[in-house]
Amino acid sequence: MRATDTIFALSSGAPPTAIALMRISGPDAFGAVEALAGRVPSARRASLAVLRDAAGDELDRALVLTFPGPNSATGEDLAELHLHGSKAVVRAVEAALAALLGVRRAEAGEFTRRAFLNGRMDLNEAEGLADLLSAETEWQRRAAGAMMGGAFTRRIEVWRQEVLTLSALTEAEIDFSDEGDVEIQNKHVISEGCIKLHDAIRQIVEAPGVEKLRDGLKIVLGGSPNSGKSTLLNALVARDAAIVSDIAGTTRDVIEVPVSIGGIAFLFLDTAGLRDATDDRIEAIGIERTRAAMDNADILLWLGEEGTGPAHPHLVEIAAKADDPTHARKGPDAVTVSAKTEEGMAQLVATLTEKAKTLLPPPDQFAINARQRDLLAQCASALAQAAEADDWLITAEHLRQARLALDALTGRAHTEDLLDSLFGRFCVGK
Structure with a gap:
């Protein structure tokens, strides 16, 4: 080029x-x-x-x-x-x-x-543009638009100016501490500024990232064999994505189905039924994959016996097959549904979307990607070390590293490999 x-x-x-x-x-x-x-x-x-x-x-x-x-x-x-x-x-x-x-x-x-x-x-606006061009849901569009519009860049510039101010105060301590006409800033003031900035940056680092918006929240359907997982999956995605049978163990592998609901991207995963023991080697592999999928789930829909699901922060008890009087009932906190009669389906969708909103970046606000998160984490770490350092020269070096991380975020410091990777995502006419 x-x-x-x-x-x-x-x-x-x-x-x-x-x-x-x-x-x-x-x-x-x-x-x-x-x-x-x-x-x-x-x-x-x-x-x-x-x-x-x-x-x-x-x-x-x-x-x-x-x-x-x-x-x-x-x-x-x-x-x-x-x-x-x-x-x-x-x-x-x-x-x-x-x-x-x-x-x-x-x-x-x-x-x-x-x-x-x-x-x-800058790089952040370019990444926002790339995400906007590939956006498929309303939440993806809004987050990409906020990034492309420069919201994140403006925040970075504020942080950069604060780091420069802390660096200037540190340099003053190094160069002019023996001169009476220079106002000497003590270590407490500079450390306090570093900690305050560190905490603000860590809030962004720990916030939900753009990957959840782009790839979709993982919604895993788990439970015992023949508990209605595949039937419920088909009802949620409005098509026959999974094979449904009365034969226990029909689902042997994890089935992934992406779908957009309420402007939010979801990735539904139907899994093999869980049981304590099986002589079928293929089914055993499927059960292992089921447990791994549940461990990585953003939201777990549990169709098994109430209270027997794995520990998960976002587990939703599902009383499936409400149309079947012989099927087990669950307590008042469970969502009772019937994929056949559509009873409770609207409530289940509402529950999913409400939980999703707590796991995704707020609409109309920027969401950072892995590259940005890593650089912000580096900046925050350098600020924490600057706050703890006892030597002014070490404090100054950590502040310099924090500034370099912020410069890399916007592209003031970059590599050709990074640019090739980023701009290679665009089409020829962009």
Whole structure:
């Protein structure tokens, strides 16, 4: 990816479409427009133009817009061609652009990468954009929008300024403690500032992360064989995802079914029935996987005998098969359901969504990912060590490490491998 190249790519959906948006960015973006349209329209004004190739053959009649850098999406000269969205038109315009000297097709995420390198967005905003493009639920959209909008970046900048202030006070102690005209800050004041900042950052680190929003909360259905787990799963996801049979032990493996309910992503897991002993080796493996799934569950729906489920902070007792008078009843705290008559299903869905809201980041607030969480944890650890250090030089070094972690969050400090991994998530036209 050479930043000196002028790049182009289709930024709208795959043709055929009503309109196809072709983006061109780079030092010769306007030269490319002039080569095709015969002129460069006024900045930020849509202009109708006839596009022609090098031989003078008409390619399309399109709307052309130009956005001079640095005040553009990529921070450099940027042009948009709003074409008729047929496959033939798009291919012809792409061929004409590729034939121009110094102009090439963009690679995945290259437009957004240039926006980052040119200071139009930081790493957190770029990651928010990537999450927004892949969002499938309302909660995912809101969290991604908050991250892309810079809410997290603004919080980081506040923390960074506080760290810089603490560093300045520490340096004053190191350099000017013997001068009477300098106000000396004692260790207690600096340590207190480090601890206060550490606690604020740890709150974000320990909050629910974006992974739960993106991958879905794991809802495991557990219980004894033939307790109605598969039937309930099918009712919850509104399709026959699991085989239902009166034969105990029908489900041998963990079945995963993703679904969105109330704008929240869930991953339902149907499991093999639990029993103390079995001579069936395959069933025994399924039971082992069931126990592992229950250990990793965000919410456990227990269809077995009341009070016999594993210890879990979010266990919900389910009295299934309410339509069957011979089936075991449970206490008033259990959710009584019938997958056949739909009795109690609305209550179960409401229970799931209410519990989910306590396990997910609040709507309209940013949610951090694993990279961001690791760097914040490093920053918090450095601040804690700075607060405890007895030597001013050691305190200053820990504060420097805290500042470096914050810089890495926004991209002030970064590696090419990190950028390749991040921007590789985008499509070519982004």
